[in-house]
Amino acid sequence: MRKVLLGILLAGVLAGLGCGWAAAKKQPAQSKVTVVGSTALQPLVEAAAEKYQRDHARTSIIVQGGGSGTGLSQVQDGAVNVGSSDIFADQQDGIEHTKLQDHIVAVAGIAPIVNPRLGIDNLTLDQLHQIFTGKVTNWRQLGGPNLPITVINRASGSGTRVAFEQTVLRPGEHAVNAQEQDSNGTVKEIVANTRGAISYISFAYVNSRVQPVKLAGVAPTAKNVMTNRWPLWSYEHLYTKRRPDAATKRFIRFMQTRRVQDSLIKDANYISIHDMKVARTPDGQISERR
Structure with a gap:
């Protein structure tokens, strides 16, 4: 009788272990997604990652900056899952874009910014061109104070810089030799603390510490980006x-769902991909969006 009872107990224990193993097998594995690249896109991806992980506890999303060039090269090398970029992959030297898949998740407006104490809030596109090619070097030449112009440019790997120069500079031209910074946040702080400084940052980084500059009276707004009335903008790619x-x-x-595009994207001062009335090719050609 004792042997029978022991056999029943042992069978029960083994059955329980079997159920535990089966349950363990059913548990989804922990997943990790690493995103590296654009500092313009970084705050949006971070916000999206935080929201996504609330409902997907077994997915860990790590987001880092470094610039579009870094993101593209690292995803190409297989070092990360996603390379975030403000430019098309075929605009970046050393990238074999045919081996990558493009996922457009937002549009970022780009605003020229100056120090609020400068007293200038409007320029023409031609004046902006003269500033960034070094043809104008003092604000007095543009109706401002007698103060040297301090150009702050983005680093060569910056997608924001590529998008800006594609609109402001002419083919074959190069920007004036100037201080370079690799993040929107650093650029904003320098301009906020340098009276004669001018640079450009993503809409998402604009606040009261800097003065966004209109172009021929047109304000840097999401509505104006949607129709290309404001020409300084870039797609945000993953x-x-x-x-x-x-x-x-x-x-x-x-990130591409209408629910996220209509809430998180707009709350972070980006433009929804669903709201764009125009499309842009890698070489800068604009057409009506179908």
Whole structure:
């Protein structure tokens, strides 16, 4: 009788262990998605990642800056899951864009900014061109105070710089030799503390510490970007390998949903991809969006 009872107890224990193993097998594995690149896009991806992880506790999303060039090269090398970029991959030297998959998740407006104490809030596109090519070097030449112009440019790997120069400079031209910074936040702080400074940052970084500059009376607003009335803007891309893993695809699809585009994207001062009335090619050609 004792042997029978022991056999029953042992069978029960083994059955319980079997159920535990089966339950463990059913648990989804922990997934990690690493996003590296554009500092203009970084705050938006961070906000989206935080929101996404609330409902997907087993997915860890790590977001870092470094610039568009860094993001593109790292995703191409397989070092990260996603390379975030303000430019098309085929605009970046050393990138084999045919091996990557483009996922456009937002549009970023780009605003020229000056120090609020400068007293200038409006320029023409030609004046902006003269400033960034070094043809104008004192604010007095543009109706401002007798003060040297301090140009703060973005680093060469910056997608924001590529988008800005594609509109402001002419083919074959180069920007004036100037101080370079690799993040929107650093640029903003320098301009906020330098009376004669001028630079450009993503709409998402504009606040009362700097003065956004109109172009021929047109204000840098989302509404004006949608129709290209404000010409300084860039697509925000998440680049992956041609066949990204499931966790990466789910997160990118989440960012492209109408629900996220109509809330999180706009709250972060980006423009929804669904609201754009125009489209832009890598070489800067504009057409009506179908």
